[in-house]
Amino acid sequence: MSNIKLGATLFCYGTEYARGQYDFEECVKQAAEAGAEGYEIVATQMIPSYPNVSEEFLGQVEDLRNKYGIGPVGYGANNDKGMMVDRNLTDDEMLADTIIDLKSANKLGCKVMRSQYMLSPEAFERLAPYAELFDVKVGIEIHNPETPCSPTMRKYLDVIKKTGSKHLGFVPDFGCFSVAPNKPQWIKALKAGVKEEHLQMAASMRYAGVDIEEARQKLMEAGADPAINEALQGMYGFVQFKPKEALPGLLEEFTEILPYCFEMHGKFHYLSEDCVEPSIPYEELLPFIKKSDFDGYLICEYEDELYCGGTEFTKRQLQMEKRILNS
């Protein structure tokens, strides 16, 4: 039996926050009003004394918990392997930084921490005893273009199984289940003067597995506006998509890692008034999770590629999730 709690990452309000329209309190308030039972905080985005948590910030977090009824449940860690001027961080150094993140997550009362695959499988393995010490479960985010059992993720799965640690696992980001083109990029391309037929043509080639350079050339030959390049880059990059027929295979992969998931990212890029995410198959995903033994937060995560703000969309996303899960 699953036990799905619904949360939101304050990252949803990243545009409002960056523009000074929302301060930290307003982000928490909005998440609460949208119906989140808890929130994820992206540490590098909203912790004032990052990577440490000051007593002052902790006090604010507690005040807001009293005021709006919700607190931090997930700590979004970044793994900044390229932060040094002349070389990548070593495993020793990445591990040390991640332990600082564990301390901060623990101080905030987060039981789950999202990490990224810049933290190598070897460093991830060495993290296990520290994650246990702080009692914070660390999940490697499975982010598009990775899939639950893509070769890179399989290395982490091996580590999780090898250590047997209940404190290592995954945070799948539903963007990895995309089975249709990303809507905001489509909108932006149209606005930039790209014709719909050329976008359709690009999507068809992507479905068919045509190489990006070949696709680019064919589009240029067909007279597409060069502004299509950004959308094309996305189709082969972080918002790539598979044909709908790939979904059963993806769910099979999902099944294999589900026992090791303690948080999920309900990624969304766009939600029209009918509350349908055009690229991510929520109607299939949510019933699938509901039937599973998943116990944890489904953190909705809006990626604001249109720079229009996430307030309205986040409300819709939580409504949509509730509707599907309760049906």
Place this chain on the structure above:
Amino acid sequence: MSNIKLGATLFCYGTEYARGQYDFEECVKQAAEAGAEGYEIVATQMIPSYPNVSEEFLGQVEDLRNKYGIGPVGYGANNDKGMMVDRNLTDDEMLADTIIDLKSANKLGCKVMRSQYMLSPEAFERLAPYAELFDVKVGIEIHNPETPCSPTMRKYLDVIKKTGSKHLGFVPDFGCFSVAPNKPQWIKALKAGVKEEHLQMAASMRYAGVDIEEARQKLMEAGADPAINEALQGMYGFVQFKPKEALPGLLEEFTEILPYCFEMHGKFHYLSEDCVEPSIPYEELLPFIKKSDFDGYLICEYEDELYCGGTEFTKRQLQMEKRILNS
């Protein structure tokens, strides 16, 4: 006509300060009680937000000025060429750091800044327009074993003359005029079990210009306690000394740079109750300066090699300076 003002560097109380016996206020109070008309602050030692001066510290400095009647007149800058892990700082970088020091000196109201020869003559030359902008005179400290016209110092003299800038000059430290062995090292050696005759023998060889390795060997052959090595190292290092006959030559060198001096360090290592510094010829130096056109602070500077604290000695030093200057 000279215009000699007497000051003290708070560095005199470095031992008391390091031990928590004196806080910053107590250092200022002691300097005032000893008779200083102004104080030098070694930035890396006593500025809490080094290399920047916070409004909070500035406020404290002003409060203490009201309370004890004295304020900062000299800013002691360090030039940390070796502060980076894998290489020396470049001239560009040393210059940039020294400009930050100028800002801090200016903020504290110091008209003079002591710099060190780690700042190359080339960087020193490029500093001139910035020193003028902040109206802070920057003097390279002439510290034993350098002498006023030693080859290294001559390079700075060339720069001062070449730029014609009134804001570049020297801060001679009287340790460079040493004509007898350093008393504290003598005391420490005796305490460590070294015989007086062996120290005398070492000093004689030093006067005679014997090489350090040869001197060491002869001392060992004569049965000296190995503890003599520290004293020997000093005799050939930062507290080395020349025969008394070298003094006229040193004063001739001093004469050449005197027009470019706007602050001096009245260095002392020891002052018995009769107020005589055993190694530095104050009886000759002070009348010499009094007869010159020197206009600025003579900052007395105790080097606490005995770790006994500078409170009493600093009082004696100012008494001694007043006695000689007023006679």
Place this chain on the structure above:
Amino acid sequence: MSFAMRMKLADEILRKESVKDLYINGEKNGFEFDVQLAYYRGHYLSTIDEIGVLLDGEQIPQEAVTFEINGKEMPLYKLPYAVTEFWSQVEPAKIRVLKKGGVEAGDHEIELKLMIRVPYMEIGPDHNFMPLDCGDKATVTFTE
């Protein structure tokens, strides 16, 4: 590397209304302005690959420019090494420029060049990370 990401979440990166004359000993001897980090999260200053200020197209010497966050005013050369100095995206940095006599009255273009490595987006081997262009320019009017 020809492509560089831009993420101008806020309208102004270089804040026009923050531009001011800088005074030394009571006289104009430079100018200062605030700049926000143009990304959705903060970064260690050590991710800065390039930084510099131009006035009317002319490069200001690096030693004459400082960068302040968290109450620390730092010379530019230190920024690419500042592995413990975290720049929050909602706390603008203050850039100070020394310039003898200050800026003449009239319109002037201030440009900040600022290139950052996005340190978790590795795009190739050998320390190759997504470049982010956080630079900006603005034309502002200085008065007598």
Place this chain on the structure above:
Amino acid sequence: MSFAMRMKLADEILRKESVKDLYINGEKNGFEFDVQLAYYRGHYLSTIDEIGVLLDGEQIPQEAVTFEINGKEMPLYKLPYAVTEFWSQVEPAKIRVLKKGGVEAGDHEIELKLMIRVPYMEIGPDHNFMPLDCGDKATVTFTE
């Protein structure tokens, strides 16, 4: 380099009375202590050439140790790069050590290894500066 300067102005570098158990989620899982910089002036942390903690002669893994000054808790690996982090000689640093289950009751020797370059005392070419030994050790009694 065989010779290293020592300048123990204060009696205790490693402050005995500051040694305490460190608790995580209500349980002993390490220890902490304060250490003063053993020199007459402060230094940038980037002058640290070597740092480490030993308990009863046994080296603690580097990733399990942090160093805090100015309200920043930092991993050890960053210290030699921290060119903007200035350690005042009168503000002790707090060292925290993670150790599962904490330290057993009884007497234990805590040792801090700490080597610094004195950055204005160049003693040779090729980045050769006076080494300063700021390390210390103390025997302390832990209770149940």
